[in-house]
Amino acid sequence: MVGYVCKYTPYLVIESFGEKAERIEPEVNNYEIANSLTHSNICSYAKLVLEDIIRREIDKVILTNCCDSIRRLYDILETLSFIRFLHIIDLPRKRDQRGRLLFKNEIIRLINRYEDFSGKGFDRIKFRSLLNSMTSSVERRYKDLNIVLIGSRCKDSLIKSVEESGGSILYNLTCTGSKPQYRPIGLTEDPIEAYANILLDSYPCIRMDDIKERLDIITGEKRIDGVIYHTVKFCDLYSYEYADIKDKINIPLLKVETDYTDTSEGQMRTRIQAFIEALRGRNNREKEFKNAKKKLIVAGIDSGSTSTNVVILDSDRKILGYSILPTGAKSLESAYKALEEALKMAKINIEDLSYIVATGYGRISISFANLEVTEITCHAKGAFFLNREIRTVIDIGGQDSKIIKIDRDGNVIDFVMNDKCSAGTGRFLENMSRVLEIPVERMGEESLDWKEDLEISSMCTVFAESEVISLIAKNKDRRDILHALNKSIVRRIVSFIERIEGESRYMMTGGVAKNIGVVRCLEERLGEKVIVPDEPQIVGALGSALIGLERLEG
Amino acid sequence: MERVIRAYSSLIKKNLDKPELVKFLIRLGLEVAKLWVDYTGDKYVPESLRYLNSICFKFILEPLREPENSGFVNLLAPTEILHSMDIYPLFIEAYSSFTSGFYCEDILIDKATTEGISDTLCSYHKAFLGALEFSILPRLKFALTSSILCDGNSNTFRYIAKRYEIPYLIIDIPYEYSEESVSYVVSQLKEMISMIEAATQKRFDIDRLREIIRLENESKKYLRLYLEELKSHTMPNSISLEMYKLFVTHPYIGREETSKFFKLLAEDITKYPNSGYRVFWVHIMPYFSYPIQRYLNFNEDFNLIGCDLNFDYLEEMDERRPLEAIARKLILNVNNGSFKRKIDNIKKLIVDLRIDGVIHFCQWGCKQSFGGFMLLKKEIEKMGIPFLAIDGDAVDRRNNPEEQINTRLSAFFELLEQREKRW
Incomplete structure (x- = not known):
């Protein structure tokens, strides 16, 4: 088998030699070996390819000089002794006559090298018939919610998430989705030249010089409901296009960044589901509910990364009971426990519940819920219920931070969420509380007495920790360090707010809202008071219970 | 200030x-x-x-x-x-x-x-x-x-x-x-x-371009002279000045001012003796970084000899065919193509300039350079030359953990001092 990565790779040449060519789609979930051979900040996909090649001992590899990370991947592979055939194709950025000639010659160079390597001769006739056997017609089926997927290459799990959330991919324009337009090659035509042209004329990736046609489908196709823009961590090239189009296209747009492993699938699913919920304008798939009772009582369960929170609500929207428990290692178990506690407070039994809605990071594990809805929709719902003037919800939880913009009817208009990185989240504060030897609960109060205005410039948890340590080493007052930390968290929040053009009034929810120091700093930056509910941790659960009631009431 | x-x-x-x-x-x-x-x-x-x-x-x-x-x-x-x-x-x-x-x-x-x-x-x-x-x-x-x-x-x-x-x-x-x-x-x-x-x-006038190439060749001639003298002299230098050299080795190389500068440089170098350990820098420099300044600015014990980016193409260009000469210069730049070209160039400079230690700066976001830093490290260590990699950012101060950079540099210079001079 010969492995390759780039869609412009002339892999049919290899197949005409009777060798199988396989596009490398790494299934590994860590970069253990790769990180010892290169820097950890090169493109996540390139690192995983390196990891996969080594683990599977793929001994024949063809790359293109498509980007800096892949070029360096080639240089590293060159030093690995088990690799028997390694080739890099010089892919021109220009598709003019000279670019085409260059690329045709590159295909010939590959043929010559493979002939030398395999000892077999290149069979032009076989190659032509192989080329003629390729088809590229794709039947497009319009469905309820038609999504265009564009940006960096992506894994099948992303597509699956879209489909499981109720969306259907009408066009996959990423490198892993778009196929070249094959056409019949006549007997008098040079098949190598024809193949070079077919490849160069395929839907251009961001690396190519002339990319005008990239957005034609999005602007020309009338039946697109939403666009999902995918980027790979440490591959920065597509972010330019995203930045360029985000305010220009009149179609809802979601940006999703993955590191090409499955480790952040939960977060990715939350975003996609929330996006599709927002597109639908109603909540997602409904399960059959069997517990309908005359007097409606619903439970909302928010299974977060740090705490599991439950709210029990009756049809008068009165909170009968609630609970906040640490999530621990098993989210389902914690959900049961938190539900039991809330039921105890409400003085009712589980049988009295008509409907259960689950939200939060662990929502999919809560098998006894009738409905699962993302925390984005739920926080918006909960916050708007508590105060109808709220237009921006700032939810900073244990591992995620989300800024949600809502309209005057309480619907989600836009939202932004952090990536895998825990900068500015509850986890960040927990880390710092250990370093500064102060319980998390006391951090806010103590920071209010600051005197010296210190700066912690890095937003990265790791770098910020090292800055905190050097401030401790300089004997700085803990209150001043805490204040500097709050400012750094707020800087991140404000940049998120700006990203979605958040508007007044603001409500802060989630565990970090209990830190009065962060809230005060945020108020200072925003120039207005930020509303914090009495119990900011249950807003998501409250929202999910409200959605449950709306469901029952039709 | x-x-x-x-x-x-x-x-x-x-x-x-x-x-x-x-x-x-x-x-x-x-x-x-x-x-x-x-x-x-x-x-x-x-x-x-x-x-x-x-x-x-x-x-x-x-x-x-x-x-x-x-x-x-x-x-x-x-x-x-x-x-x-x-x-x-x-x-x-x-x-x-x-x-x-x-x-x-x-x-x-x-x-x-x-x-x-x-x-x-x-x-x-x-x-x-x-x-x-x-x-x-x-x-x-x-x-x-x-x-x-x-x-x-x-x-x-x-x-x-x-x-x-x-x-x-x-x-x-x-x-x-x-x-x-x-x-x-x-x-x-x-x-x-x-x-x-x-x-x-x-x-556009092709003859005028020929004049520019002539000036560029003149600058390169002085640059090669400077390199020759650099083998046996060390000149006061700083990380900012070494970064400023990028102006004259790259976008402004065809200018008269540049040619004048290289002439002065080739003269100046001969006025200084040879002193201290000779440190070579790979990739760009965070000129504002206090720990790096402390060690490398005008330090006679640890001399900043140069930065690889300033020596990426030293060949004379053919002024008769200026466009072809420019094309050749671009394609054969050591930073184009395989990383091996860059490694070989650095290895050659290490030998020519009798370098005692190499510092590689991993610039935030620069995949092309840090993607290959382990390859470079292995090759340089094979030569018996100490190698240090520092992560940081030459533009965004927030991405430079000063304490970590300081500790690494201190350890690196301690290590250099413990060794016999290489050359």
Whole structure:
């Protein structure tokens, strides 16, 4: 088998030699070996390819000089002794006559090298018939919610998430989705030249010089409901296009960044589901509910990364009971426990519940819920219920931070969420509380007495920790360090707010809202008071219970 | 001094909603800095390097003073053609560096990432794009980049051109040298000439380009002389000055001022003895980093001998066929193609310049360089030369963990001192 990565790779040449060519789609979930051979900040996909090649001992590899990370991947592979055939194709950025000639010659160079390597001769006739056997017609089926997927290459799990959330991919324009337009090659035509042209004329990736046609489908196709823009961590090239189009296209747009492993699938699913919920304008798939009772009582369960929170609500929207428990290692178990506690407070039994809605990071594990809805929709719902003037919800939880913009009817208009990185989240504060030897609960109060205005410039948890340590080493007052930390968290929040053009009034929810120091700093930056509910941790659960009631009431 | 710059910085930051005022303030700041350099320059610094400092301010000011006669370029753009047409290049990496000199890079970078630009992109690009988003960049006549060294270029330049509605061209440099690849580049250079002629209404003259290549050859001749002398002399140097050399080894190499500088440099070097450990730097430098300054600025014990980026193409160019010569220079640049070219060049410089230790700077977002740093490390260690890699950012101060950099550097220099000198 010969492995390759780039869609412009002339892999049919290899197949005409009777060798199988396989596009490398790494299934590994860590970069253990790769990180010892290169820097950890090169493109996540390139690192995983390196990891996969080594683990599977793929001994024949063809790359293109498509980007800096892949070029360096080639240089590293060159030093690995088990690799028997390694080739890099010089892919021109220009598709003019000279670019085409260059690329045709590159295909010939590959043929010559493979002939030398395999000892077999290149069979032009076989190659032509192989080329003629390729088809590229794709039947497009319009469905309820038609999504265009564009940006960096992506894994099948992303597509699956879209489909499981109720969306259907009408066009996959990423490198892993778009196929070249094959056409019949006549007997008098040079098949190598024809193949070079077919490849160069395929839907251009961001690396190519002339990319005008990239957005034609999005602007020309009338039946697109939403666009999902995918980027790979440490591959920065597509972010330019995203930045360029985000305010220009009149179609809802979601940006999703993955590191090409499955480790952040939960977060990715939350975003996609929330996006599709927002597109639908109603909540997602409904399960059959069997517990309908005359007097409606619903439970909302928010299974977060740090705490599991439950709210029990009756049809008068009165909170009968609630609970906040640490999530621990098993989210389902914690959900049961938190539900039991809330039921105890409400003085009712589980049988009295008509409907259960689950939200939060662990929502999919809560098998006894009738409905699962993302925390984005739920926080918006909960916050708007508590105060109808709220237009921006700032939810900073244990591992995620989300800024949600809502309209005057309480619907989600836009939202932004952090990536895998825990900068500015509850986890960040927990880390710092250990370093500064102060319980998390006391951090806010103590920071209010600051005197010296210190700066912690890095937003990265790791770098910020090292800055905190050097401030401790300089004997700085803990209150001043805490204040500097709050400012750094707020800087991140404000940049998120700006990203979605958040508007007044603001409500802060989630565990970090209990830190009065962060809230005060945020108020200072925003120039207005930020509303914090009495119990900011249950807003998501409250929202999910409200959605449950709306469901029952039709 | 720092307090003055901080006050100036906060003035810029407060007025970002008034782009014309900020453009004026940036130009004013650079004009004042140039006067400062011209009249109060540090007498301890060799004459050639003081002259270098002055001409770099001149070069960066030219396109700001005359935007209607200027274009945006990157470090490795074929600016010889611009010089031959008396058009000023604004080299974007330098602009970004100056924004951090003014303590403004944070707000610009945050602006770019708020607009959707990836935060893992190189900060040279992010700061520049932030300036674009705030509309504080002058609107120049065109945007021109080559594809060497960095993936960000083609996208950044396309982005500028689209935003400012100006013509743009990327010179795509093939991976390998061949007759076809030269002709592929030459045809793009011709396209570039037509674009610039149309954008500036100026005429290109091939004989004038030959003169520029002649000047470039003259500069290279002095640079080679300097390199020869550098084997047995060490000259006072600093990380900022070594970065300033990028101006004259790259976008401004065809200029008369540059040729004068290299002549002075080749003379100056002979005036200094050989002293201390000889340290070689790979990739760019965070000139503001206090721990690095402390160890490498004007230090007779640990001499900063040079930076690989300043020695990436030393060949004489064929002035009879200037376009082909430029194409050849671009394709054969050691930073183009396989990483082995870069490694071999550094290894050769280590031997030629009798280097005792190598420091590799892993610039935030620069995949092309840090992607191969382990390969370089292995090769250099095979030569018995200590190698240190530092993670940081030459534009965004926030990405430089000072304490960590300090500890690593201290340990590295302790290690050097414990060893016998290599050469």
